[in-house]
Amino acid sequence: MNKVKKIPSGFIYFFGSFGGILFGYDIGVMTGALPFLLHDWSLQNSAGVVGWITSAVMFGAIFGGALAGSLSDKLGRRKMILISAIIFAIGSILSGISPHDGQYYLIIVRIFLGLAVGAASALVPAYMSEMAPARLRGRLSGINQTMITSGMLLSYIVDFLLKGLPEQLAWRLMLGLAAVPAIILFCGVLRLPESPRFLVKNNRLDEARQVLSFIRPSDEVETEIKNIQETATDEHVAEKNTSLKTLFSGKYRYLVIAGVGVAAFQQFQGANAIFYYIPLIVEKATGNAASSALMWPIVQGILLVVGSLLFLLIADKFNRRSLLTLGGTVMGLSFILPTILNMMIPNMSPMMIVVFLSIFVAFYSFTWAPLTWVLVGEIFPLAIRGRASGIASSFNWIGSFLVGLLFPIMTANMSQEAVFAIFGIICLLGVLFVRTRVPETKGHTLEEIEEEGTRHESKKAATTQES
Numbered sequence: 001m002n003k004v005k006k007i008p009s010g011f012i013y014f015f016g017s018f019g020g021i022l023f024g025y026d027i028g029v030m031t032g033a034l035p036f037l038l039h040d041w042s043l044q045n046s047a048g049v050v051g052w053i054t055s056a057v058m059f060g061a062i063f064g065g066a067l068a069g070s071l072s073d074k075l076g077r078r079k080m081i082l083i084s085a086i087i088f089a090i091g092s093i094l095s096g097i098s099p100h101d102g103q104y105y106l107i108i109v110r111i112f113l114g115l116a117v118g119a120a121s122a123l124v125p126a127y128m129s130e131m132a133p134a135r136l137r138g139r140l141s142g143i144n145q146t147m148i149t150s151g152m153l154l155s156y157i158v159d160f161l162l163k164g165l166p167e168q169l170a171w172r173l174m175l176g177l178a179a180v181p182a183i184i185l186f187c188g189v190l191r192l193p194e195s196p197r198f199l200v201k202n203n204r205l206d207e208a209r210q211v212l213s214f215i216r217p218s219d220e221v222e223t224e225i226k227n228i229q230e231t232a233t234d235e236h237v238a239e240k241n242t243s244l245k246t247l248f249s250g251k252y253r254y255l256v257i258a259g260v261g262v263a264a265f266q267q268f269q270g271a272n273a274i275f276y277y278i279p280l281i282v283e284k285a286t287g288n289a290a291s292s293a294l295m296w297p298i299v300q301g302i303l304l305v306v307g308s309l310l311f312l313l314i315a316d317k318f319n320r321r322s323l324l325t326l327g328g329t330v331m332g333l334s335f336i337l338p339t340i341l342n343m344m345i346p347n348m349s350p351m352m353i354v355v356f357l358s359i360f361v362a363f364y365s366f367t368w369a370p371l372t373w374v375l376v377g378e379i380f381p382l383a384i385r386g387r388a389s390g391i392a393s394s395f396n397w398i399g400s401f402l403v404g405l406l407f408p409i410m411t412a413n414m415s416q417e418a419v420f421a422i423f424g425i426i427c428l429l430g431v432l433f434v435r436t437r438v439p440e441t442k443g444h445t446l447e448e449i450e451e452e453g454t455r456h457e458s459k460k461a462a463t464t465q466e467s
Contacts, residue, residue, distance in 0.1 A: 006214060007191060007192070007193060007214050008214075009214060009215045011188075011191070011192075012131060012192055012193070012214065012215060013128070013131070013132065014188075015185070015188030015189055015191070015192055016124070016127050016128050016131055016192065017124060017128055017143060017144060017147050018147070018181075018184070018185050018188060018189075019081060019084070019085075019120040019123065019124035019147075019185060020120075020124050020144050020145075020146075020147025020148045020150075020151060021147050021148070021150055021151035021154065021181055021185075022085070022088060022116075022117075022120055022151060022181050022182055022185055023117055023120045023121050023124070023147075023148050023151060024147065024148035024149060024150060024151025024152040024153075024154075024155070025151040025152070025154055025155045025178055025181050026057060026088070026092075026113065026117050026151075026155070026178055027057075027117075027148070027151070027152055027155075027272075027275060028151065028152035028153070028154075028155035028156050028159075028275065028297065028301065029155040029158070029159065029174055029175060029177075029178055030053075030054055030057075030175075030276060031155070031156065031159065031275060031276055031277070031278060031279065031297045032155070032156060032158075032159020032160065032162075032163065032174055032279065032294050032297060033159065033170075033171040033174040033175055034050070034053075034054065034171075034276070034277070034279070034280065034290075035279050035280065035283070035289070035290035035291040035293075035294075036163075036167040036168075036170045036171035036174075036291060037053070037171040038050065038290075039167055039291070040100075040167045040168045040171065041100070041101050041103065043103070046103075047408040047409045047411075047412040048408075048409060049103050050408045051404065051405040051406060051407065051408045051409055052103075052107050052405060053103065053106055053107055053110065054276050054277075054404045054405070054408075055400075055401045055402075055403075055404030055405040056106075056107045056108075056110035056111045056113075056114060057110050057111070057113055057114040057117055058114060058117075058272075058397055058400040058401035058404055059111055059114060059401050060110070060111040060112060060113060060114020060115045060117065060118060061114040061115070061117045061118030061121065061397050061400075061401075062114075062118065062394060062397040062398060062401065063114075063115060063118065064084075064114055064115035064116060064117060064118025064119045064121075064122075065118035065119065065121055065122040065390075065393050065394070065397065066118075066390060066394065067115065067118075067119065068080055068084065068118065068119035068122045068123050069122050069126075069390060072122075072123060072126070072198075073198075073201075076194050076195070076198050077123055077126060077127040077130070077194065077195045077198055078127070078189060078192055078193070078194045078195065079194075080119060080123055081119075081120070081123050081124070081127065081185070081189050082186060082189050082190070083119075084115075084116040084119040084120050084123065085116070085182045085183070085185045085186035085189065086182075086186065087112065087113070087115055087116035087119075088113065088116035088117070088120070088178070088179070088182035088185075089179040089182035089183055089186070090112075090179075091109055091110070091112050091113030091116060092113065092175060092176055092177070092178035092179040092182060093176055093179050094109045094112075095109050095110060095113065095175040095176065095178075096172045096173065096175045096176025096177075096179075097172070097176070098172070100168075116182075118397065121393075122393065124144060124147075125144050125373070126195075127195055128143075128144065130195040130196065130197040130198070131195060131196070131215060132215075133215070133216060143312070144373075145308045145311065145369060145370040145373075146305065146308040146309060146312070148308075149301065149304035149305045149307075149308045149365070149369075150305055151181070152275065152301050152304060153298065153301030153302060153304065153305055154181075155174075155178075156294070156297035156298045156300070156301045157298060157301075158174060158177060159174050159294055159297065160294045160295065160297075160298060162174055163291055163294050167291070193207075193210075193211040193214065194207070194211065195211075196208040196211045196212050196224070196225075196228065197228050197232070199211065200225060200228045200229055200232060201228075201232050205225065208225060208228075209221055209222075209225065212224055212225070244387070246383070246384060247384055247387060247388055247391070250457045251453065251454055251457065252381065252383075252384050252388075252453060253453075253457060254437075254439075254452075254453045254456040254457050254460075255379050255380060255381065255388075255439070255449065255450070255452075255453040256380070256384065256388050256391075257437060258379055258437050258438040258439065259375065259376050259379045259380055259388060259389075259392050260388070260391055260392045260395050261433055261437060261438070262324070262372050262375055262376070262392075262430075262433075262434070262438060263372055263376055263392035263393065263395050263396040263399075264392075264395040264396065264398075264399050265368075265426070265429075265430035265433060266368050266369070266372040266396060266399070267396055267397075267398075267399025267400045267402075267403055268399045268402075268403065268423075268426050268430075269328075269331060269364075269368065269423060269426055269427045269430060270335070270403055270407075270420070270423030270426065270427075271360075271361070271364050271368075271369070271403075272400050272403045272404055273403055273404075273407040273419075273423065274300065274357050274360065274361060275297075275300065276404055276407070277407055277408065278293070278296050278297050278300060278354075278357070279291070279293040279294060279296065279297065280408075281353070281354070281357070281416060282296055282351075282354055284411065284416055285350040285351065285353050285354060285416065286350050286351065296354065299358060300357075300358065300361050303358060303361045303362045303365055304361060304365045304369070305365075306365070307361075307362060307363075307364070307365020307366040307369070308365055308366065308369070308370060310365075310366045311365075311366040311367075311369075311370045311371075314366070315370075315374070316442070318442075319440050319442050320371055320374065320375055320438075320440060320441055320442050321434055321435070321438060321440050323366075323367045323371055324367055324368060324371055324375075324430075324431070324434045324438075325431050325434055325435060326363070326367060327363045327364060327366070327367025327368050327371075328367070328368065328427050328428065328430045328431035328434065329427075329428070329431055330359065330360075330363040331360045331363050331364055331367075331368070331424075331427045332424045332425070332426075332427030332428040332430075332431065333424070334356045334357065334359045334360040334363070334424070335356070335360060335420040335421060335423045335424030335427060336420075336421050336424035336425070337356060338352055338353045338356050338417055338420065339417040339418065339420070339421040339424075342417050353416065353417065353420070357420075368430075372396070375438070375441055376389060376392045376393075377389075378441040378444075378449065379438075379439070379441055379449060381449070381450040381453075407419070410422075439452045439453070439456075
């Protein structure tokens with residue numbers, strides 16, 4: 001057995017979740033870099049190219065998450081996080097040294113970078129849930145969301161500090177400096193132990209006991225080892241008996257559609273259009289240069305961080321469906337009202353749309369942003385959890401990719417108000433979906449949620465037979 005040096009639990013939890021900062025940084029950094037890149041490469045009239053450069057990371061992430069999930073079962077969570085950090089650092093540096101007018105080079109490099117982003121989004125929650133004691137697991141989704149939003153805010157601040165540089169240097173440094181958090185993550189994870197769950201599944205029980213001794217009271221170690229073994233056996237049986245057909249069979253259909261639907265709606269509501277393009281949105285609304293609007297991303301970043309912290313306080317006090325309904329309704333109205341007001345008051349200040357977008361971000365930050373992943377983690381029964389969670393994550397990334405790709409194309413062909421009104425309608429459809437197709441999961445055991453799915457499908461089948 002390899003001797004593992006004693007590691008403080010605080011160090012483990014900090015660097016175990018640091019991948020969220022990495023993930024968030026890359027989501028946010030293109031927001032500030034894009035106005036300088038557009039001007040440097042004269043891409044103002046190339047909406048398709050702009051969309052691909054921005055969304056290429058999400059396209060890569062669709063595959064990165066799936067690859068990381070299967071490879072981490074073979075290589076281990078820790079090793080895959082290290083590999084992701086290396087890919088992230090290399091991709092960031094390659095982005096920063098892009099040849100002039102190298103649109104296709106940058107798109108390919110950012111797809112490569114997306115592999116690491118997708119991997120981090122899948123690996124960090126998995127590693128943390130396997131390391132943290134049961135009493136802390138309920139807050140993990142919220143903590144991970146806080147790390148992601150902190151990474152986004154950090155990137156917005158870096159973009160703002162670099163905006164005074166010559167444009168050809170500014171955007172390159174913004175993208176290249178993403179390598180710094182990747183290097184910090186790599187150095188920190190080098191000291192982290194492997195997940196005890198991975199060690200148990202690979203019959204490395206002595207190492208698992210040693211790791212658990214760092215983060216659990218000594219009298220809980222053997223009990224947890226036994227629980228991990230039992231759970232691993234149950235999951236192995238479930239995986240063998242689960243196929244895509246199983247997911248959409250009568251017994252599970254209702255819950256799969258509910259979880260995957262919420263994950264898809266979270267992205268198609270248009271949040272990433274704001275996060276990626278807010279300086280360009282301000283430019284189009286006011287006529288001022290986008291490069292002078294880099295304070296707005298910082299405002300959005302602060303709202304996201306504060307909202308994620310608010311969620312930690314209220315997560316267990318309100319029903320999931322109530323929060324999603326509140327958030328989706330306000331978000332939808334925040335997109336639709338500027339269009340109505342613009343028709344009623346033709347001389348309305350163009351900055352009103354930015355104010356409404358800020359209201360959208362504020363409500364998104366403590367409702368749909370964190371709750372989607374809480375609900376996805378709760379709603380799928382054990383027998384289908386692995387595959388169903390993977391499908392939900394894929395639909396989420398596909399939505400993120402399409403919004404990032406299509407937003408500049410849509411705004412090139414219609415008014416911003418009309419584009420946001422479309423997103424507003426999608427938000428309200430998301431509320432309708434939650435009210436009619438999603439069961440309440442707060443306070444219910446996994447068995448009770450599964451029974452609800454079975455009962456819903458039985459009632460549906462009975463209604464069909466009667467008609």
